[in-house]
Amino acid sequence: MRHDFGYFMREGVGNLFSHGFMSFAAIGITVACLLIMGTFSLVAYNAEKLLETLQSEYEILAFVDEGYNDAQTKAVGEALKKLPNVKAVEFITREEAMEAFEERTLDDYMRAHIEPDMFRDRYAVYVNDLNTVNQTAKAVHDADGVDDVRVDEDIAGGFILVRNVAGAVSLTLIAILLVVSVFIISNTIRLTTFDRRDEIAVMKMVGATNWFIRWPFVYEGFLLGLLSSVIAFGLQWLVYATVAKSIAAADTLQFLRTVPFAEIWRPVALSFGAAGVVIGVGGSLTAIRKFLQV
8 A cells, every 4th residue: 555645635534533622632632732842942932032132231230449449349350350250341430330220210309418538439240150150249248348238138139030030930831731631642542543543553553554544544643633733823022922922011020031932933933742642642643552452
């Protein structure tokens, strides 16, 4: 028997519609699984990107000893540049620090009564890796000529925690939901193969190869997975756009920045398509296996 693509596709589509309710249920469950997997994966991805942005903007303020002259102050900066995990060092004069304070402060009384000599010369120290920011802050504090250090450890730790939790949950859910989806599609196709078990037995007896018998069911699983991935992708785009719009409109969440979906839709679509096909084909191959043992 020759490999007839048209025959196999017709059989696969026919199988898809022969159990309409079960096919609908399989697609619904698979869409839900893909949507959950995609949502957590996108949360993890955005957390990673937000952490990268925070890392590039995050600074440790090192206040220079007030008794140091210009040459000594410059030497402090050179020493800070040589510390581990330090990406860049920027010198900020007391006048510049005062101007930055005035820009951030809305209280007119405070701005009117603040004098430049109330501020100190400082260095803004930028790091390569937020995971070791505590050790870097300690090294900066211990450097000669550094009188005090200001570092917001809670912000860095919070984003690292979110990134790690989202990544771990995402991987766990992907593994669990892939198994669930394969199981659902496998059971759906198993109904079709059960109804056709006598036909399969006859085909085996007249010399049909296992793969000739498998192909219609493989196409059925492929179609179930592909259709599920298309629907899930459309819903994911809608959900992502809605959430991103809500975050952008919320005044209390201005520090959160979501990656525009237009920039990531291609890898998301490929991931959904690949996951759908793997789930569908994997489920079909699992379902047909025992019926070929005639």
